[in-house]
Amino acid sequence: MRQLGVVFVGVCIAACGQRNTATHPTGLSADEAAFQKRLQEQFLDAQPGTVIEIPAGRHALDRVLTLRANGVTIRGAGADKSILSFKNEISGPEGLLVYGNDFTIENLSIEDTKGDGLKINDGENITIRGVRVAWSGGAQTSNGAYGIYPVRSRNVLIENSASYGASDAGIYVGQSLNVIVRHCLVEQNVAGIEIENTINADVYDNEARGNTGGILVFNMPNLSQPGHSTRVFKNRVYANNLGNFAAKGAAVASVPAGSGVVVNSNSKVEIFDNEIGNNQTANLIISAYFSTNYYNKPGIDPHYDPYPRAIYIYDNRFAGGGDAPDGLELKALKLAMFGLNGHFPDILWDGYRDEANLVNGLPPAAERMCVNNGAATVLNADGPHKYHNPTTDMAPYRCELPKLPPVDLPART
Amino acid sequence: MSPTLLGISRALGAAAGLVLLLAGCGHAQTPVRFFAEGRPQHLSDWHVLARQGARLELNDRVVPYDLNTPLFSDYAHKLRTVWLPPGTTAGYSATDTFDFPVGTIISKTFYYPRAAGADAVARSYDSSRDFSGTGLDLARVRLIETRLLVRRKDGWVALPYVWNAAQTDAELARTGDELPLELVAADGGRESFTYVVPNENQCAGCHVTNLKTRSIAPIGLKARHVNRDYAYPGGSQNQLAYLTRLGYLSGAPQALEAPRNANWRDEAQPLEARARAYLDVNCGHCHSATGPANTTSLTFDTGTPLDRHLGLCKPPVAAGRGTGDHLFDIVPGHPEASILPFRMASREPGVMMPEQGRGTVHREGVALISAWIAALPGACSP
Numbered sequence: 201m202r203q204l205g206v207v208f209v210g211v212c213i214a215a216c217g218q219r220n221t222a223t224h225p226t227g228l229s230a231d232e233a234a235f236q237k238r239l240q241e242q243f244l245d246a247q248p249g250t251v252i253e254i255p256a257g258r259h260a261l262d263r264v265l266t267l268r269a270n271g272v273t274i275r276g277a278g279a280d281k282s283i284l285s286f287k288n289e290i291s292g293p294e295g296l297l298v299y300g301n302d303f304t305i306e307n308l309s310i311e312d313t314k315g316d317g318l319k320i321n322d323g324e325n326i327t328i329r330g331v332r333v334a335w336s337g338g339a340q341t342s343n344g345a346y347g348i349y350p351v352r353s354r355n356v357l358i359e360n361s362a363s364y365g366a367s368d369a370g371i372y373v374g375q376s377l378n379v380i381v382r383h384c385l386v387e388q389n390v391a392g393i394e395i396e397n398t399i400n401a402d403v404y405d406n407e408a409r410g411n412t413g414g415i416l417v418f419n420m421p422n423l424s425q426p427g428h429s430t431r432v433f434k435n436r437v438y439a440n441n442l443g444n445f446a447a448k449g450a451a452v453a454s455v456p457a458g459s460g461v462v463v464n465s466n467s468k469v470e471i472f473d474n475e476i477g478n479n480q481t482a483n484l485i486i487s488a489y490f491s492t493n494y495y496n497k498p499g500i501d502p503h504y505d506p507y508p509r510a511i512y513i514y515d516n517r518f519a520g521g522g523d524a525p526d527g528l529e530l531k532a533l534k535l536a537m538f539g540l541n542g543h544f545p546d547i548l549w550d551g552y553r554d555e556a557n558l559v560n561g562l563p564p565a566a567e568r569m570c571v572n573n574g575a576a577t578v579l580n581a582d583g584p585h586k587y588h589n590p591t592t593d594m595a596p597y598r599c600e601l602p603k604l605p606p607v608d609l610p611a612r613t
Numbered sequence: 614m615s616p617t618l619l620g621i622s623r624a625l626g627a628a629a630g631l632v633l634l635l636a637g638c639g640h641a642q643t644p645v646r647f648f649a650e651g652r653p654q655h656l657s658d659w660h661v662l663a664r665q666g667a668r669l670e671l672n673d674r675v676v677p678y679d680l681n682t683p684l685f686s687d688y689a690h691k692l693r694t695v696w697l698p699p700g701t702t703a704g705y706s707a708t709d710t711f712d713f714p715v716g717t718i719i720s721k722t723f724y725y726p727r728a729a730g731a732d733a734v735a736r737s738y739d740s741s742r743d744f745s746g747t748g749l750d751l752a753r754v755r756l757i758e759t760r761l762l763v764r765r766k767d768g769w770v771a772l773p774y775v776w777n778a779a780q781t782d783a784e785l786a787r788t789g790d791e792l793p794l795e796l797v798a799a800d801g802g803r804e805s806f807t808y809v810v811p812n813e814n815q816c817a818g819c820h821v822t823n824l825k826t827r828s829i830a831p832i833g834l835k836a837r838h839v840n841r842d843y844a845y846p847g848g849s850q851n852q853l854a855y856l857t858r859l860g861y862l863s864g865a866p867q868a869l870e871a872p873r874n875a876n877w878r879d880e881a882q883p884l885e886a887r888a889r890a891y892l893d894v895n896c897g898h899c900h901s902a903t904g905p906a907n908t909t910s911l912t913f914d915t916g917t918p919l920d921r922h923l924g925l926c927k928p929p930v931a932a933g934r935g936t937g938d939h940l941f942d943i944v945p946g947h948p949e950a951s952i953l954p955f956r957m958a959s960r961e962p963g964v965m966m967p968e969q970g971r972g973t974v975h976r977e978g979v980a981l982i983s984a985w986i987a988a989l990p991g992a993c994s995p
């Protein structure tokens with residue numbers, strides 16, 4: 201039966217034959233509507249210790265599932281078996297929206313949400329395991345922004361999960377503290393994995409392929425905290441050459457297609473032991489907020505630090521890439537410096553640095569970009585002077601930085 | 614206190630039924646019942662509002678009120694009421710929701726003036742024919758839902774009730790509902806949409822205004838929203854003064870000294886004040902320093918300075934395709950280049966703002982915000 205059968209019985213008495221009682225306004229079948237109602241009730245009644253099981257099958261829902269309780273587990277029978285489909289979504293816009301601590305979600309899929317797939321706002325001790333978020337129509341601007349989206353949260357573990365088709369970032373961790381993202385697969389998103397304004401993040405053993413940009417570590421202005429201390433290691437980041445399909449103005453709309461790992465305006469970022477290849481703009485990009493389209497005085501917090509600082513790059517395995525950069529300026533730069541068949545070096549730096557803070561022409565020792573990566577070289581594109589004086593001199597980057605400690609999450613079940 | 618006002622106060626506060634008698638009804642009603650726990654299945658269990666003959670009437674001591682500028686809800690008309698247990702009072706606050714005692718029951722009934730056709734309702738701001746101050750003429754209106762906010766010992770709870778087709782009672786709809794409706798404008802224009810009754814967790818989507826406490830709170834019953842006149846059966850009076858005289862409110866200053874939001878439809882008031890009142894009540898419960906949209910650092914509640922905090926030249930954070938290909942939330946002088954009116958003008962989940970509570974576009978609201986942005990000076994220059 202449809203939700204609130206009483207209403208419909210009443211309608212039928214009052215106006216018989218005018219409406220098909222089996223048809224839900226959003227196209228759900230009677231069984232689907234009944235399933236949704238039962239599931240919604242479980243979410244409403246959830247208490248610490250509650251386990252909500254999502255049975256195997258494809259379940260069509262038309263409304264966000266919201267959770268407002270601590271200590272809840274949502275568990276499916278497997279990401280390929282328990283599928284929540286939001287194709288008919290009328291009210292959301294998320295698939296799952298969670299306000300709660302000590303939360304675990306595992307072994308299910310979320311498909312075709314109008315907005316974000318899974319959003320967790322202001323939670324502590326969050327585990328996301330074996331969750332797949334996908335938009336079945338492939339990479340489209342009309343897809344939701346984020347696949348898996350913890351924000352302003354603390355102690356977050358995302359593992360063995362996947363996202364396909366997000367019109368912003370597949371896995372997006374925003375304004376959070378103590379985060380691990382590992383063993384995940386991200387494909388056909390604008391950004392595969394994005395760590396933004398987050399303090400202490402370890403991103404490792406992930407595979408990012410076929411996105412516009414593979415793994416991003418960003419700091420945006422005006423937010424609750426500036427991020428720092430992210431380690432990106434042991435990931436496979438290759439062929440992220442998908443045309444950028446984000447709406448203009450979206451945070452990742454300025455990421456050129458063909459970006460492997462991108463650091464923008466963030467600090468204390470350590471990038472090591474990754475396999476990064478065939479990303480056609482550059483395998484690794486280090487940039488400042490000035491290289492986005494969004495810089496303007498009235499709209500940006502004057503205390504915002506737009507520069508990347510203390511970036512440590514070592515022992516990555518680069519291959520291919522840099523041969524077909526996105527955007528007219530970068531194309532022209534590549535052609536001028538490296539020729540038609542040449543390619544950018546593995547590391548592309550836009551060249552913006554805090555000129556007021558230099559010591560003997562270099563940033564202070566603790567804030568430098570240090571590269572210890574075999575034959576890999578850096579192109580300083582000289583963005584501040586419209587690419588007039590690009591250089592490949594490696595001397596400024598011959599340095600070491602202290603290594604960051606691993607992220608330590610509290611034990612969990 | 615004038616003799617007239619005293620009289621009304623006594624009528625409402627002590628002499629039960631006088632107002633109803635004055636209105637020509639005089640049905641003896643069971644007193645309002647506060648349930649300290651549980652979820653009564655029917656709205657009628659509470660005895661706040663009840664059908665009497667062809668009318669939906671308010672029980673004794675159930676006080677109707679309006680807001681200077683209300684939340685837009687798909688052009689629904691709203692009958693708002695508050696009831697306090699005898700002998701209790703709410704503490705006044707100049708900025709926050711009044712401090713209501715345990716036992717308080719707030720109701721909001723969503724209804725439409727009827728229009729010709731099945732599921733057709735009127736898109737109209739004219740409530741002069743559907744609300745008399747004591748109840749609704751059910752021949753003229755279609756009742757959709759009544760939401761209760763009930764103050765219990767551990768805090769507020771939200772309970773949505775959906776009216777049956779015969780309009781005799783409303784049934785608890787914890788998981789919400791969806792109703793096909795068609796809006797009919799005065800010029801005959803028609804627009805179909807699905808009216809979405811929120812589920813209990815979605816009620817909290819607006820009414821949890823502090824993410825840290827995660828507790829539900831009323832939104833409308835703040836001084837700046839209710840500091841206005843209301844056409845009570847005994848005559849028009851300021852609502853703060855009326856509630857004070859009834860004993861429902863303690864500590865309120867004179868109306869002139871209390872904050873007051875503009876009426877967004879009153880063109881005699883400054884454009885800026887009307888726009889800010891609109892943003893405050895439609896957006897400010899989420900877009901505040903403590904609300905769920907504080908992830909965006911975009912704030913619309915009253916008191917937000919007219920700068921990047923209010924969206925001027927501010928790049929979006931997590932808007933996704935909600936940007937509409939625009940770079941900034943508000944570009945002074947250029948509503949057509951601003952994200953804010955773009956999202957207001959959408960009815961597509963994932964793009965539209967507010968995210969819930971509407972399935973139609975509030976044309977007049979979009980026009981107001983666009984006009985305000987068009988009049989803003991300045992530029993988003995480097």
